Amino acid sequence: MLITNEIIGNFLQTRQATEEICAPLTQEDYVVQPTVDVSPPKWHLGHTTWFFEEFVLKKFVEDYEEFDPQFSFLFNSYYESMGKRVLRTNRGNLTRPSVEEVYRYRDHVTNHVSEFLDDNLNEEIAKLITIGINHEQQHQELLFTDIKYILGNNPIFPHFSETFEENLIEKQKNKWIKIPEGTYEIGHATTDFCFDNELGKHKVFLHKYKISNKLVTNEEYLEFINDGGYSNFIYWHAEGWDWVQQNEIKCPLYWHKIDKEWHQYTFKGLKPLDMEAPVTHVSYYEAFAYAEWKGLKLPTEFEWEVAQDYFDWGKRWEWTESAYTPYPFYKKEPGALGEYNGKFMVNQKVLRGASVVTAKDHSRYTYRNFFHPHLRWQFTGIRLAKR
Amino acid sequence: MLITNEIIGNFLQTRQATEEICAPLTQEDYVVQPTVDVSPPKWHLGHTTWFFEEFVLKKFVEDYEEFDPQFSFLFNSYYESMGKRVLRTNRGNLTRPSVEEVYRYRDHVTNHVSEFLDDNLNEEIAKLITIGINHEQQHQELLFTDIKYILGNNPIFPHFSETFEENLIEKQKNKWIKIPEGTYEIGHATTDFCFDNELGKHKVFLHKYKISNKLVTNEEYLEFINDGGYSNFIYWHAEGWDWVQQNEIKCPLYWHKIDKEWHQYTFKGLKPLDMEAPVTHVSYYEAFAYAEWKGLKLPTEFEWEVAQDYFDWGKRWEWTESAYTPYPFYKKEPGALGEYNGKFMVNQKVLRGASVVTAKDHSRYTYRNFFHPHLRWQFTGIRLAKR
């Protein structure tokens, strides 16, 4: 049956892709957690495996023997309904199980799932596997960004890859795409996979607006810095201004001024700032302040979704003005999978698009990514809008 | 001229009303700040006065002599553009100037403004005075809630007033008001005073929904508690659940279980819980969890505004599902007054309605109040909705 092979193929390819991302790492790189939002690569490898063991093998495979009963405790993330878990802040202290053992755990689970799928694929299982694949793809992106944080905060700035180009140049001039007033449909409507937060196609009314065809570049952002943007409260939210002052923020994450010249840490190591590349690793606070300084604004997630057909996207996650709240017909999944999205719907901002490190086949124009407004370790950029 | 007298009358009445609120206080009650969100009553008296001195007298009255040049530093709140200010956390340490001196400051400014208005009232001045009145009315509400916090956290539970009845009984049975799908107009449209965050009348599309005609009562909320609502993560946002656990929250603020009987601290002192009164002093996290437990939801601010004509409101501020973000046509006021609203438009939730301690003439159905989701010292309640 075609569907079987395709699912199994996707599954195996996803499992392999995760491991390929980690190929350049040393054994030591797998272990640490330099800040609370970052997880050790070893943990990502284990957690994505735990997902399949917990929700597929332990549920559907008779007499399945866990690889190691302690792992269900070690690699649970935030699923309260699945029992105890290692506190997020302690993940970076676990030197055991070893990297090698975690890879054996991966093989064990990958093989058992693969065998199981050969004979037992049905719609319910296919749905679970698809969720597991998408879950693992999200962690692939986190692997990239967490590895960048681990290496990029090491004072000797190690290289990760000599070939990975994260700065996709943004050459086009700014044009304003005009969207007329009207009632538009929002949300996921096909039968393809999506997360529960995108579901419930519904209508929103939008007044006419204009949205830029391009992302803000490093060169443009530098003007904001040079104009004193980080030292004038007038452009900032009150909480953004506090954040700037308490953390002495003066530029995007990974920027360093060395001998009067701006540099940025990239997967290829420390490089002179690429003026034509889109600015990245900015917080929502910075994105908002930049827009204020320009006398413009950030689009809402609806303005973004309605206009997305008219511009290229995918180089950077794009901060929107929208808070992450439920769609009108939002319904939480029952059980543990219901903890995936709904419980985060407060105090976060929606990002739309995708980034250079988003897994292939893991982006769509209805995708709702979300982060707290001060976070910068993702590849986050700025698109402007106006009335 | 009629307008003159009316404005001057409103101004004088507002100034007097503020002082009447404070009449039952002892001199000591004016000074302290038991938590960062609460300000000492003395500070409210000074700050509302500073507003008129700073924005009216010092700007428009030639040769005006400040009552005391140090007060512009002491009683500035968060207006970055108006110079240095006492850090919010230190307000409760200022024993001088004395209460008596602050009242003299009030008289000085009230009299000078009043004299000035007699001869100089024009549209610009009228607008400023109106803002000042509305500003002071907001602080009247804060005076009530801050005084309640100061007295209600004293282990001897002092009475504030023998007559002030804060529990307005909610006797009606629940009925679901049905609102049909459609495009609705939102926002302030008359020439009456409003804050800048309400401005820019605009359209929103709403799918059909139902909204309750009444607030959730203490009796109903108690069922949630008795059903273990505070110990089951399933009803809570992840951040709400952290908040519950870190602060060991088990009931609304001011509730105390004494000899197996629930009591609540009120302006009249500690009283048995009034089962028919609307539940109050709940955080957004609690309001949301309650709605989840009921299988219902909180209305958005737009659902609230569109339906408000069909129910009574004003007994309690009502948490909505909406995050506090700018309306499509929002434009920040220029200058220091621009710091009034816009800079708080992140990480806060909108509340609609008004409470028992909102100043008369200070409520309207377009009013957008906002607080962080964990705060409870305001009179905050719950209205439910569903599709």
Next chain:
Amino acid sequence: MLITNEIIGNFLQTRQATEEICAPLTQEDYVVQPTVDVSPPKWHLGHTTWFFEEFVLKKFVEDYEEFDPQFSFLFNSYYESMGKRVLRTNRGNLTRPSVEEVYRYRDHVTNHVSEFLDDNLNEEIAKLITIGINHEQQHQELLFTDIKYILGNNPIFPHFSETFEENLIEKQKNKWIKIPEGTYEIGHATTDFCFDNELGKHKVFLHKYKISNKLVTNEEYLEFINDGGYSNFIYWHAEGWDWVQQNEIKCPLYWHKIDKEWHQYTFKGLKPLDMEAPVTHVSYYEAFAYAEWKGLKLPTEFEWEVAQDYFDWGKRWEWTESAYTPYPFYKKEPGALGEYNGKFMVNQKVLRGASVVTAKDHSRYTYRNFFHPHLRWQFTGIRLAKR
């Protein structure tokens, strides 16, 4: 009987002296607690009264009726054995009972104790009253230092007293008093009152040393500042250096450089720095760093006690190099009074002498005062020693 009258006289005089210290305060000054080590004056008034009510009236007066049963909770300090108490950090939030009520509480207890003593004085009672007097004298000193902190951290620098002279000039030139090697007796040996930490006369061996006849003056300390003493780690303990950097310490507490001129806040308000006065309000860390910079050292408490006959003391508490640990024959008092001293014998430094705000009749050369090494709100100074 003579002893009766003397004790009663001392008791009444002590009670009155406490109230005289507070005479210049406004009602608001009595309430606040600007930092954890400071207590509100109202609390000192209540706590010293609670001591007599708890340990004398409630123990020995049949049918004694407490002034208010809640006060035993409100005004307990750290006596774990006496039941629950208000957390130290919350003392500054208690606006009730009012200042006036606390004074009535004082009168009530003073009168009852006084009456009781008329007929019931015996040795046990006399001992308790004497402890209570000494306890209250300690709080008299704290009243002065806490009031100074409350007023001195108010940005408008209010005056406390036009006559209280805290800077007793140190005019004499430095001379080194030479003490020969030998075995010396240390500790309290008479039958006069002392605290348990001074008891157990015992011997210590001292190698020969020299100790200064005078305290370090502001002028001398200024040289240390001008020589970069606060920015060179070499003079500091590691913890002292952290303290300097985290708190951006650049001079003693209450010093302010205004228009290039050093000032100090005193009970008389902000005054130009008095160059001939002994430096005060320095931490142990600063005292030690100053000595290091001079190539000298601080005396141990034994070196101080043995030499004290040869110099004047009493203008400032003097930091010693000694840690606060028990004497060889130290025995904790049984019961609640045993919590007075012993439980603080870790992580604190001994200070010897007395200060300008120590109660008369409350100083003796065996007195062991103690504070954490970073504290500065007491009148603390520096005497140097060398081998």
Next chain:
Amino acid sequence: MLITNEIIGNFLQTRQATEEICAPLTQEDYVVQPTVDVSPPKWHLGHTTWFFEEFVLKKFVEDYEEFDPQFSFLFNSYYESMGKRVLRTNRGNLTRPSVEEVYRYRDHVTNHVSEFLDDNLNEEIAKLITIGINHEQQHQELLFTDIKYILGNNPIFPHFSETFEENLIEKQKNKWIKIPEGTYEIGHATTDFCFDNELGKHKVFLHKYKISNKLVTNEEYLEFINDGGYSNFIYWHAEGWDWVQQNEIKCPLYWHKIDKEWHQYTFKGLKPLDMEAPVTHVSYYEAFAYAEWKGLKLPTEFEWEVAQDYFDWGKRWEWTESAYTPYPFYKKEPGALGEYNGKFMVNQKVLRGASVVTAKDHSRYTYRNFFHPHLRWQFTGIRLAKR
């Protein structure tokens, strides 16, 4: 020349011993820092090497080329005079340089020092090398205790060594060794190596006392626990009691009650508590509280030193009542080595003796070890004394 060979031999043997301690580690174990007082094993390997590179090779070897110029920044610990350093709290985030590279660094420096010594050994160099050896021996002990912490706080309790026996049984019955009153000599007096804090032989007077011939055992300590020792404030310092309550301390570090049976984590994994072994991993607060409960006391460091000839020691570091302050003739070494001891002489307690993981040839009866009173990750035990 004999002295050369001996020094070189000691040097090479010390370098090798350090590496042998680490032999059972996985590569991942080398990297993490689960609490601020623990350093990653990789860091210890690098820092002990840095010491020789910085103070020997870079100072005395002409044209010496550093292994890597960045390492002098990475592996400096707290020597302020040697330039910038990685903050202690960030050591556990450095995945690079790799373990393998650090071992190459070790080889590089070991070889260069060894070659250098062949031709250049003189008294100054010998002294430096001896300090370096003793410094590395201290880190050998820290390697053991830090590794124990890293593995012992992993929820799967990995074994470190099947053979290392840390519990040396204490079989003898308690006897009281009586020491008569007198003046005794204290401190290091031979020409053998010692640290500067032991120097300056001097006299102390001791009143007669008794000291136990043995350490307190687990069995004896358990009686304290079973008698409610951890829940009765009366035995504790005020700061100790706060520490117990804030950290919910109920037993020594590494103890776990599993199915009503006490276990302790050891290098061999989780084992039933050995009742005859001396209690270990207790804080000074616990040692003091235990002594209070017994109606006894801890010896001072002088009482310990004078009596040490009469009992066996070396199984555990022994908390004393003495605070870590300078000896009368203490003189800080000039230069960076002066930062070794003196700057820590505040807020710490002296421990005497040695532990099962102290390097051979690294213990002597004048040795002054010191830690903050709350720390427990060292092998710390209790010896009792009385008058």
